[in-house]
Amino acid sequence: MSSGRTVVGHNVRKVEGVKLVTGGPAFTDDIQLPGLLYGKILPSPYAHARIKRIDTRKAKALPGVHAVLTYKNVPRVPHTTAGQAWPEPSPYDTYLLDSKVRFVGDRVAAVAAESRAIAEKALRLIEVEYDVLPAVLDMEQAMAPGAAVIHDEPDSKGIYDASRNIAGYILRGIGDVDQGFRDSDRIFEREYRTQRQQHCPLEPHITISWLDGDGRLVIRTSTQVPYHSRRQVAMILQIPVSRIHVIKPRMGGGFGGKQEMLLEDICGALALAARRPVKIEYTREEEFYMARTRHPQILRMKMGVKRDGTILASQLTVVATTGAYGSHSTTVQGNTGSKVLPLYRAEHMRFECHVVYTNTPVAGAFRGYGCPQGFFAQETLVDEIANDLGIDPVEFHRQNVIRLGDTDRLSAQLGEGKEGLPRIVRSCGLPECLDRAAAAIGWTGKRQALPAAGHLKRGVGMACTMQGSGIAGIDWASAFLKMNEDGSFFLQTGAADVGGGADTVLSQIAAETLGVSLDKIVITSGDTDTTPFDVGAYASSTTIISGGAVKKAAEKVREQVLRMAAKMLDTPVENLTCGDNRVSAVGKSATMTEIALHSMYKEKTQIMDGASHFNTDSPPPFCATFAEVEVDTETGKVRVLHMATAVDPGTAINPAQAEGQVEGAVAQGLGYALTEELVLDGAGRPLNPNFLDYKIFGAKDMPKLTTILVETDEPLGPYGAKSISEVPINGPAPAIANAIFHAIGVRFRKLPIRPEDVLRALREKETVADDQCV
Amino acid sequence: MKAMEVRLNVNGEAKQWTIAPGDLLLDVLRREGYFGVKRGCEAGECGACTVLLDGKPINSCLMFAAQAEGADVLTIEGVAHGSTLHPLQEAFLDHGAVQCGFCTPAMILNAKALLDRKPHPSEEEVREALAGTYCRCTGFRKPVEAVLAAAGAKR
Ligand code: FES
Numbered sequence: 014m015s016s017g018r019t020v021v022g023h024n025v026r027k028v029e030g031v032k033l034v035t036g037g038p039a040f041t042d043d044i045q046l047p048g049l050l051y052g053k054i055l056p057s058p059y060a061h062a063r064i065k066r067i068d069t070r071k072a073k074a075l076p077g078v079h080a081v082l083t084y085k086n087v088p089r090v091p092h093t094t095a096g097q098a099w100p101e102p103s104p105y106d107t108y109l110l111d112s113k114v115r116f117v118g119d120r121v122a123a124v125a126a127e128s129r130a131i132a133e134k135a136l137r138l139i140e141v142e143y144d145v146l147p148a149v150l151d152m153e154q155a156m157a158p159g160a161a162v163i164h165d166e167p168d169s170k171g172i173y174d175a176s177r178n179i180a181g182y183i184l185r186g187i188g189d190v191d192q193g194f195r196d197s198d199r200i201f202e203r204e205y206r207t208q209r210q211q212h213c214p215l216e217p218h219i220t221i222s223w224l225d226g227d228g229r230l231v232i233r234t235s236t237q238v239p240y241h242s243r244r245q246v247a248m249i250l251q252i253p254v255s256r257i258h259v260i261k262p263r264m265g266g267g268f269g270g271k272q273e274m275l276l277e278d279i280c281g282a283l284a285l286a287a288r289r290p291v292k293i294e295y296t297r298e299e300e301f302y303m304a305r306t307r308h309p310q311i312l313r314m315k316m317g318v319k320r321d322g323t324i325l326a327s328q329l330t331v332v333a334t335t336g337a338y339g340s341h342s343t344t345v346q347g348n349t350g351s352k353v354l355p356l357y358r359a360e361h362m363r364f365e366c367h368v369v370y371t372n373t374p375v376a377g378a379f380r381g382y383g384c385p386q387g388f389f390a391q392e393t394l395v396d397e398i399a400n401d402l403g404i405d406p407v408e409f410h411r412q413n414v415i416r417l418g419d420t421d422r423l424s425a426q427l428g429e430g431k432e433g434l435p436r437i438v439r440s441c442g443l444p445e446c447l448d449r450a451a452a453a454i455g456w457t458g459k460r461q462a463l464p465a466a467g468h469l470k471r472g473v474g475m476a477c478t479m480q481g482s483g484i485a486g487i488d489w490a491s492a493f494l495k496m497n498e499d500g501s502f503f504l505q506t507g508a509a510d511v512g513g514g515a516d517t518v519l520s521q522i523a524a525e526t527l528g529v530s531l532d533k534i535v536i537t538s539g540d541t542d543t544t545p546f547d548v549g550a551y552a553s554s555t556t557i558i559s560g561g562a563v564k565k566a567a568e569k570v571r572e573q574v575l576r577m578a579a580k581m582l583d584t585p586v587e588n589l590t591c592g593d594n595r596v597s598a599v600g601k602s603a604t605m606t607e608i609a610l611h612s613m614y615k616e617k618t619q620i621m622d623g624a625s626h627f628n629t630d631s632p633p634p635f636c637a638t639f640a641e642v643e644v645d646t647e648t649g650k651v652r653v654l655h656m657a658t659a660v661d662p663g664t665a666i667n668p669a670q671a672e673g674q675v676e677g678a679v680a681q682g683l684g685y686a687l688t689e690e691l692v693l694d695g696a697g698r699p700l701n702p703n704f705l706d707y708k709i710f711g712a713k714d715m716p717k718l719t720t721i722l723v724e725t726d727e728p729l730g731p732y733g734a735k736s737i738s739e740v741p742i743n744g745p746a747p748a749i750a751n752a753i754f755h756a757i758g759v760r761f762r763k764l765p766i767r768p769e770d771v772l773r774a775l776r777e778k779e780t781v782a783d784d785q786c787v
Numbered sequence: 788m789k790a791m792e793v794r795l796n797v798n799g800e801a802k803q804w805t806i807a808p809g810d811l812l813l814d815v816l817r818r819e820g821y822f823g824v825k826r827g828c829e830a831g832e833c834g835a836c837t838v839l840l841d842g843k844p845i846n847s848c849l850m851f852a853a854q855a856e857g858a859d860v861l862t863i864e865g866v867a868h869g870s871t872l873h874p875l876q877e878a879f880l881d882h883g884a885v886q887c888g889f890c891t892p893a894m895i896l897n898a899k900a901l902l903d904r905k906p907h908p909s910e911e912e913v914r915e916a917l918a919g920t921y922c923r924c925t926g927f928r929k930p931v932e933a934v935l936a937a938a939g940a941k942r
């Protein structure tokens with residue numbers, strides 16, 4: 014859909030690409046600093062304990078140790094680590110260091126030393142005496158009377174009910190669900206359970222901090238939220254924002270795990286204490302349980318339908334655990350309702366959720382942000398309903414899904430921590446997504462195929478999902494552009510490229526708007542000293558919100574370029590156009606270089622401008638996910654043969670990159686469906702914090718992938734773009750569970766679906782069948 | 788710890804470095820500025836630290852630098868010829884096979900070892916060669932396509 018466009022809609026190479034394929038310095042750790050110290054955190058060995066006594070004298074006395082921090086020598090400021098816009102809707106229940114530890118891996122102390130070995134030795138020399146408290150590990154037990162209270166400190170703020178371990182509570186609805194259920198011919202209700210998944214960015218969290226020549230605190234860090242981190246560190250360390258400089262180099266993956274101020278505070282505190290540069294990098298093991306995870310949930314989903322398949326009412330009741338701290342607690346869970354239920358046009362909806370504390374690793378933002386859990390429940394239930402009513406699931410979806418021009422009223426009820434705004438569907442490619450993904454998987458033929466003899470059973474299943482594009486009324490971004498003598502432009506944006514290619518997409522938008530080739534745009538992003546504000550990379554906001562700011566700024570700069578050219582060419586502005594690195598009128602033109610030189614040295618004027626941008630709506634991207642599986646009834650192994658994913662991202666600014674987003678999301682969704690779970694033992698200790706025991710999909714494990722972009726033109730997005738990075742992660746789990754049902758006639762309502770679960774279920778089915786024969 | 792000397796070739800250049808006997812090859816290479824060698828797990832599980840040792844891919848996090856005595860080490864920094872990219876590097880860029888780029892050096896080195904040995908591999912063989920390198924971003928379709936395309940281009 015490049016319709017006369019020369020840069021937008023084209024598969025240009027990634028900016029910075031050459032540096033990445035040649036191994037040039039790009040990431041946080043790709044720097045050598047004289048005098049660098051190694052920072053290390055002492056993790057709690059207990060899920061819940063009070064520190065009775067802590068003695069750091071031996072650690073401090075160890076040669077090569079330059080700083081040792083405990084709760085005794087740092088400021089105590091309640092805060093949240095969630096990288097969200099101020100004022101954050103997450104409770105302020107976290108402290109730089111505390112006298113109480115609330116999960117295995119919680120911070121007890123931190124050291125900075127001349128080598129990693131010395132730092133590790135220093136940690137061993139810290140003497141800690143714990144008063145071990147009863148731990149709450151099971152989210153269903155957390156609210157029960159008599160459960161240990163995890164946040165009994167008086168100074169935390171914004172906790173819904175600390176005495177019952179409830180971090181947040183949500184109750185919202187539209188219409189009258191009870192009436193809806195009364196009017197229904199059939200009611201279906203099921204319970205679903207989802208697990209603790211870890212982001213596993215290939216680059217674990219890493220931060221390097223030092224004092225610059227002016228004594229300002231520099232924080233070089235792998236973060237999705239440079240500006241939020243700056244504000245939060247300033248508050249926690251009690252230094253002015255102006256004394257902090259956050260630099261985000263390239264990020265080696267984030268997936269939401271880096272929408273978090275995670276190491277920046279403690280690393281900065283160590284650098285201030287040691288007066289030397291300090292680096293803290295998580296080991297892979299630490300990344301698994303000391304970073305963040307997806308929120309585990311128990312979901313009870315109820316739907317009422319007419320005999321013809323029309324959904325009248327849907328109700329979702331959720332208990333979720335946020336782990337020991339409430340980072341992103343109500344916002345992730347709010348999404349489980351607000352972005353999931355409105356996929357259908359039901360008149361009556363109700364969503365209720367308790368988000369509880371447990372003494373487990375902290376949950377946070379993770380690609381999909383509450384939607385993978387909700388869609389697993391909803392799309393598995395919908396498949397069950399369709400099958401039960403004898404309606405083809407694709408047909409059932411066509412009949413019930415939200416359409417162009419519809420208003421999603423539930424979103425108005427469920428905003429980011431407050432009342433939201435109604436969502437209007439102004440672009441919708443979902444019907445085409447359904448058609449094309451169904452065709453790619455061979456739906457009709459395979460649905461009707463007779464079951465195979467033998468132990469290898471095949472099946473196909475599907476799911477529809479949606480997401481948002483930025484947080485309506487909250488996410489905003491700004492961008493600045495200035496012109497150079499050679500006709501190139503510096504583009505400065507606070508946006509944070511997580512790895513998905515935001516820098517490239519934003520450069521494409523600038524180039525297209527200015528009528529120049531991509532090599533004329535030099536982008537700087539995610540540096541709080543040199544780029545203007547941006548909330549950061551989350552909520553699928555970068556293309557639409559940061560891109561919107563870039564487009565506005567580029568339009569203003571284009572105006573200036575045209576006015577300058579009008580003077581040079583003695584032609585009215587209306588007769589001029591930008592394109593091909595020049596400004597042209599009939600019979601004459603000036604190159605961008607000529608215009609820049611004229612402006613700078615004749616007119617003494619710097620061509621430059623900036624703009625800010627936000628949206629009052631969050632246009633949904635849509636997705637249809639189809640899976641074909643083969644189940645081995647002897648081993649219980651589920652082999653996914655083919656995933657066909659069709660997404661409506663609005664305009665794909667860079668189609669190849671957009672496809673890459675889909676495929677990466679599908680890979681993570683496959684792990685969510687079948688293999689990934691961080692397992693804790695009875696004492697809250699992680700049992701599998703490594704890649705051998707926590708299995709993510711590798712090159713040989715991946716099925717055939719078909720990726721289809723169904724482009725639409727979104728009025729609220731730059732060049733019609735919405736978003737793409739999150740929505741495709743929602744579909745694989747339900748589509749696979751539905752395909753497994755098609756293959757072997759067994760429903761799975763708990764993730765991940767492991768071979769042992771499949772075998773057990775098959776045995777139970779046989780037993781039931783045998784019993785019935787008797 | 789006692790210091791010792793190690794002599795090796797890195798990307799065609801003779802090097803002599805002072806190391807401690809327990810230093811990992813990964814740490815020494817990064818310390819010497821070969822930032823393309825990545826740390827992803829330090830346990831031989833993710834492959835991000837891959838280098839070619841006498842043409843064969845190894846995890847540099849599992850090897851002491853001292854063990855590389857006399858070896859030819861190729862890191863991603865030595866794959867291009869000056870400013871001319873290797874066909875694999877070109878293909879990775881053209882096929883959108885680079886997302887965050889953290890696994891990219893390891894993918895390209897593993898692919899290079901394969902193509903050097905087997906210029907026209909099957910898709911199976913490409914996937915086998917990339918199996919030791921985890922990538923959390925791409926889902927592997929584009930990297931596999933890029934390797935196959937580079938193999939085709941080299942024909
Ligand atoms: S860092 Fe060597 S295999 Fe992961």
Ligand code: FES
Nearest residue numbers: 887890922923924
């Ligand atoms: S591109 Fe990010 S890990 Fe592969």
